[in-house]
Amino acid sequence: MSSLDCISNGTLGELMMNDEGASEHYRAGLTLDKTSLKFLGPECFSNTFSFDAIFEQQDPQDRIFYDVESIVLSVLQGFNGTICAYGQTGSGKTHTLFGDIGSSSTRGIVPRAMAAVCTGMASNTEDCIFSVGMSVVEIYCEKIRDLLDTSNENLQVQQDRVRGVYLANAHEAAVWSEAQLINRSLSALGNVVNALTDGKATHVPYRDSKLTRVLQDSLGGTAKTALIICCSPCMSNASETLSSLRFGARAQGITNAVQSNACSIAGKDIANLLVAARKDCDDLRSQLILLEWRKFTTSLF
Numbered sequence: 546m547s548s549l550d551c552i553s554n555g556t557l558g559e560l561m562m563n564d565e566g567a568s569e570h571y572r573a574g575l576t577l578d579k580t581s582l583k584f585l586g587p588e589c590f591s592n593t594f595s596f597d598a599i600f601e602q603q604d605p606q607d608r609i610f611y612d613v614e615s616i617v618l619s620v621l622q623g624f625n626g627t628i629c630a631y632g633q634t635g636s637g638k639t640h641t642l643f644g645d646i647g648s649s650s651t652r653g654i655v656p657r658a659m660a661a662v663c664t665g666m667a668s669n670t671e672d673c674i675f676s677v678g679m680s681v682v683e684i685y686c687e688k689i690r691d692l693l694d695t696s697n698e699n700l701q702v703q704q705d706r707v708r709g710v711y712l713a714n715a716h717e718a719a720v721w722s723e724a725q726l727i728n729r730s731l732s733a734l735g736n737v738v739n740a741l742t743d744g745k746a747t748h749v750p751y752r753d754s755k756l757t758r759v760l761q762d763s764l765g766g767t768a769k770t771a772l773i774i775c776c777s778p779c780m781s782n783a784s785e786t787l788s789s790l791r792f793g794a795r796a797q798g799i800t801n802a803v804q805s806n807a808c809s810i811a812g813k814d815i816a817n818l819l820v821a822a823r824k825d826c827d828d829l830r831s832q833l834i835l836l837e838w839r840k841f842t843t844s845l846f
């Protein structure tokens with residue numbers, strides 16, 4: 546069992562401008578040490594939170610990647626891994642996940658993770674066969690958009706025994722306002738986290754939104770998961786910051802039963818696979834000869 550890694554990334558601990566942009570500075574938070582921080586909000590409200598790691602605005606991207614690298618590398622051992630950024634708009638999710646993709650020092654987690662997986666496969670010395678695929682999707686207003694094929698505007702979440710939860714193409718007509726749909730996703734996420742951590746819930750409502758269905762294996766499933774809580778430094782955002790920190794604190798109570806998808810193949814099985822592959826090759830070769838012969842004979846008449 547592995548508990549969710551929770552990392553807070555933001556500028557809590559920095560001095561910042563007040564709402565009116567006047568020169569007076571506020572402390573909206575104070576980093577106490579590397580794993581706990583005291584949130585200091587308006588009217589002297591305070592709350593202390595503990596996380597696996599806390600980063601500040603000026604912390605370099607490689608330091609943040611270092612803390613989630615083990616999840617990325619365990620993918621090479623067949624584990625599913627999720628690195629998820631959560632926080633209000635403008636709090637640094639894109640900066641943390643993507644950063645400046647073209648720069649080796651300021652690129653974010655996603656380009657670093659891809660490089661680490663490719664390097665890991667290239668330097669692997671064991672007899673391993675890796676199967677790698679990639680999908681990039683955006684979940685917005687209960688629609689899942691394929692960012693690698695923008696004609697796929699509404700991928701459908703499906704599930705079966707072999708593939709687990711996966712995305713397939715489908716159409717759906719729903720008339721919901723943007724704000725309602727965003728709220729629906731976030732409240733569904735909150736409900737899933739609450740159900741997973743309250744200890745008495747008999748049902749986890751994964752099916753209430755596309756976001757929670759996609760994250761099903763990451764929250765309470767078999768994946769290794771890190772949740773990065775991004776926070777705004779502005780005092781005007783203090784209530785959102787507090788709510789994000791509370792979400793992160795709650796999510797730390799989730800435990801996943803991590804499981805590797807890797808399977809080892811015995812020498813006898815490899816020999817059988819080779820025989821079957823040779824037979825497939827022979828069958829395909831015969832079919833090709835037959836097709837070429839048919840093509841040749843039709844061209845004669």
Ligand SMILES: Nc1ncnc2c1ncn2[C@@H]1O[C@H](COP(=O)(O)OP(=O)(O)OP(=O)(O)O)[C@@H](O)[C@H]1O
Nearest residue numbers: 601602603632633634635636637638639640641775
């Ligand atoms: N740690 C940081 N250091 C420097 N700049 C940052 C940092 N975090 C965020 N920023 C800057 O703040 C702005 C907003 O950040 P970003 O776009 O990452 O937010 P977001 O959470 O992805 O927002 P949205 O949800 O609206 O997409 C960007 O200009 C980004 O470069």
